[in-house]
Amino acid sequence: MPTATAVARHARTAAYDLVLVAHVLSALVGLVAVVVAGAYAAALLGSGPQSEAVRRYYRWGVNWTGRVLVLVPVSGVVLIALSRGDWSISDGWITAGLALWVVAAAVAGVLLVLVAATVVMVAKP
Numbered sequence: 001m002p003t004a005t006a007v008a009r010h011a012r013t014a015a016y017d018l019v020l021v022a023h024v025l026s027a028l029v030g031l032v033a034v035v036v037a038g039a040y041a042a043a044l045l046g047s048g049p050q051s052e053a054v055r056r057y058y059r060w061g062v063n064w065t066g067r068v069l070v071l072v073p074v075s076g077v078v079l080i081a082l083s084r085g086d087w088s089i090s091d092g093w094i095t096a097g098l099a100l101w102v103v104a105a106a107v108a109g110v111l112l113v114l115v116a117a118t119v120v121m122v123a124k125p
Helices: 003-009 014-046 052-057 064-082 092-123
Strands: none
Touching (some): 014 064, 064 092
């Protein structure tokens, strides 16, 4: 397929481009946040008395990381809607990506609650 034809076939709107940027950035920010949370969890579980910084990181409250991670599938669905039929939820790579996201989010959520509960129990006198 000539380049001009490929570009014309996959031409996108400015809205699609903006949502694509938000999708990629939310995935990157979410990945970094999960890696940092995992490092803190390893430090928490592998050390004796927990530091104040680790306890503060796992305190109960607004979970901004979780909110950023929710933007990944939400913006992905918006991209499908804006794709002019090029993409579909039934495409194998999209279905696999959503399934992996759901599994990873569930595992991370359970581990985060367990670690946060450990912090709360350790912090109580």
